[in-house]
Amino acid sequence: MNNFEYYNPTRIIFGKDTHNQAGSYTAKYSKNILLHYGSSFVKQSGLLDKIKSSLDKANVNYTELGGVKPNPRLSLVHEGISICKERKIDFILALGGGSVIDSAKAIAMGVLYSGDVWDFYMGTSQPKKALPIGTILTIPAAGSESSTGTVITKEEGDLKRAVNSELLYPQFSILNPELAYSLPKYQVACGATDIMAHLMERYFTNTTHVSFIDRLLESTMITIKNTVPKLLKNSNDYDAWSQFMWAGTIAHNNLLNTGRVGDWASHDIEHEISGIYDVTHGAGLAVVFPAWMKYTMKHDINRFVQWASRVWDVNLDMFDLEGTACEGIRRLEEFYHSIGLGTRLIDLNIKDDRLQEMADKCTSNNTKKIGNFVSLDSHAIYEILCLAQ
């Protein structure tokens, strides 16, 4: 196990009706906030009105900024920063899924920075301070409600980049599984894929003597695997949603990477796909991960065998380790298919004409490598994308 530092101060308020406490929790931080959200869905469902009513009751003044799209855009972040500066707003309440929360985090950093917030995403500057934010989660997927991360897409150049900083932990996150009842099945499936990917990125490591966290990761993967079919069958299954939602937060709150180095190549590759084709992150991951596994499997066959056996209940054959590992990957693909997702680029309407371009962008024209479990250059990424065809 490696040395590590673990710190996560986000307060989680979990359960039925908890969204009605948005106002009282927000009021502890500010009376003048930005209320940030995405699609018209929160309006139509009446959720936005409920949150506004809760804010009103707590005498919190809010300025609305909706319109966040999946793969949240830098232009809207800039707009949010201007609004906050103009109105002296000092707290952001994000109502939505990972895209809305990531956009809120970007605005929170940008308001207190004299340069362009995109500097942080390009790594040319480090955030020193950020406004506090709170979240009301509507889509279990990205884990951003209790993570240090934000991912933003810059329209010019189709660049999708991430920032990680302790400053970005939300002060509080309200998680009411009931808010997820009306999610479209496709979005539920993409969320499940995203959560599963967060767990697998951490699981496939070269760090040794990490059996404790291995087991916690496996337990969380099994929870996702077991609950998604229930959600898709009955979208009002509170008990399944509550397990799923809490597992989704734990998957990405930094606990499950303590003492180990995760891989993250599949995320990097998927960011190139969704940066260009604007596919849903989870749908892209369902395509990239199995291909990545087929390419890297032999690097540590024992780890793949353990994963296949413990998570996917593959019958262990110690005299055919590769067969055991392959069956695990097959079951992962089968899982994706069972929840309605494709596992090939063609399922995302992606032809082969820009594979090399994505491999090159991902490695800054082959000047850097990605992935920690197996280090990948542009050529290796191209091969993985070919395996995904």
Next chain:
Amino acid sequence: MNNFEYYNPTRIIFGKDTHNQAGSYTAKYSKNILLHYGSSFVKQSGLLDKIKSSLDKANVNYTELGGVKPNPRLSLVHEGISICKERKIDFILALGGGSVIDSAKAIAMGVLYSGDVWDFYMGTSQPKKALPIGTILTIPAAGSESSTGTVITKEEGDLKRAVNSELLYPQFSILNPELAYSLPKYQVACGATDIMAHLMERYFTNTTHVSFIDRLLESTMITIKNTVPKLLKNSNDYDAWSQFMWAGTIAHNNLLNTGRVGDWASHDIEHEISGIYDVTHGAGLAVVFPAWMKYTMKHDINRFVQWASRVWDVNLDMFDLEGTACEGIRRLEEFYHSIGLGTRLIDLNIKDDRLQEMADKCTSNNTKKIGNFVSLDSHAIYEILCLAQ
């Protein structure tokens, strides 16, 4: 799953040589601290000197207060409070195991309170503020390094009582598994028993639809079960110690009771035993828990069967659930024996003459019940103590 709030802001600094950072982390909070510790062991091992040297380098002024005993005493807490008030100390650094940390937490509450700190333990007053504390953990067991709890014994009346408050989360805790290398085997075993008990108290619940946290609890129990024999065989096994130590913290940092109600009767019963007989907490738990299980097993045989099968690898017999559960309890007892602990009151030199007294104290003379999984009155506790004979 129940609604819940989860919040744990303690920063964990984990790994080799991390104790050398005690000074720099402490200096972020104060330059005038109480350095609190226990036995002469930290002196003899040279650890105390290393911590002092680290504090000196960071220009932190410290007043020493050693002498904390297992089952930490109120009288020393009072002494600590006087010292802090007198010297205007505003931060406490605890160097030791759960007893030292619990003592530090008590002092931290008492310094900022006009009444007697024991009021908080008797529940006649609630803490409103407390000094910040930091810890350097030397004994993986109590989990106090990242918990809200403190347990103190008042000498007059042999009263052992607990306080829980968010104010008591340490600001930081330094966990270096190497510091545990020289622990006596008996103390390692008692620590393992304490950790196992924290997990079992949470596991045995009447809350339904808690499979995610069930699995995390099972994973943590398996980790303890698998690592202790390695530690006892080779006390310098860093890899085993690191898994064990981190699992011990996670076992009690409130994550694993999210959304469920734990039992805690065994802890209450053990507190009466160690309050009177001054036995080590973990040794007392090894006696109480199997007896408690035999008494409560039939209340939810399925939960015991799941635990026996998943944690203790008992071969599942769906046509003899009771036999499967009993075999799990037998393996738990076998585990305790294998690490050198007894599972009967006589092993603690406790005869039967004060069993009724303990049962009565535990229930305030049968005016209240304890335990959430099964509610126990004085008579039931007496029966459990008889089963432990």
